[in-house]
Amino acid sequence: MASRILLFNHKGGVGKTTSAYNIGWKFAESGYRVLLVDGDSQVNLTARSLGEEFEEYYDEASPTRNNNIYDAVRPVFEGRPAPIEAFDCPTAEDNGNLFVLPGHPDLSSLEGQISLAQETRGTLSVTKNLPGAIHQIIYLAEQRHNIDISIIDINPGLGALNQNFFMISDAFIVPTNPDPFSLMSLKTLGLEIEKWVGWKEKFGPAFSNATYPLPEGITRFLGALHSRFNRHKSKAAGRYHERLSQIDQRIEDDLIPKLDSIGCLFPAKAYEDASKVKMPDAAVDPDVRRLYALARIPDFAQVSHIATDIGKPVFGLTERDLRDAGLRGNVKSSVQANVEVFDEIFDGIVEKIRIIMKL
8 A cells, every 4th residue: 555645734835736746756766656646726746747748648639638636536526437447647757756646727626526525424325435536546546556655735725625635645744934824824724634533533434335435544744844945054044944933833832732632643753763864954943853844945946946947856956957057167066065955855854754654
């Protein structure tokens, strides 16, 4: 069985898609067979991963136009007597171990039906298969491609669709960025997760005899990932450092006790062991060792743009890539140093995840 990791925060603009892509790539680079699942109707993860093949994949004349998460489950939602079937998932540019379950702009249209199915709690036969449908297509893709780890990206929000993705995952990461809205979002996050976990415990068994049942198990918290801040002397500058510290503190004071009370944490020793992984100075709180912070990820704007244009993660850029991008001399040397920092950070993130989840 593949392990599933969800990138989840109901606040937008916190780097969920970029983090999913980078973590998935780094796991694949380490020898794991990885499936990127695009559960966001903006399909940014699919576009980032497939590069130049993206538009051709959805062209109306293309034989692959229906090979996506939405069209795969649509027969179930339309009540048609057709089973959910696997298809060959494409691989990301330049990474044969990184498979993609493409998203679709119409995926969000399933929200209402999933909500109805969950509200009626399995009492209506016509909706019984809906909550487990998305799990089924991901499972079939995992089986078809012998996947070790699935990384799931979803849209910001607290609707039934995101609840569904949460319930079918093994673990979740909360991406944040250093603004007051990320701080505010943590107040409601634990309460919503408590509702979702309670719903699955109480009503999940009602779907056990469905053709596509919900999987058993609780989704557990891996840690927070702080992205998109300005770097200054290897740490977040000015108020950014202050805000990141506030976010970490709120996670420890508010979110962790709530998650602990509903069984959504891994054993305490797992976080303790993971916190010992060596990380670059730029990736950690300089004042306090944070058990639940996977990393701080600096915003090296120039190198990030180059990576996006080339179709690689930042840590995948080579010296030749930088030369082809027109960088020379001290500028190229500076960018290379940033690439090395990114590589060390994501090596550390992946190692922490491996330790916590025992992968």
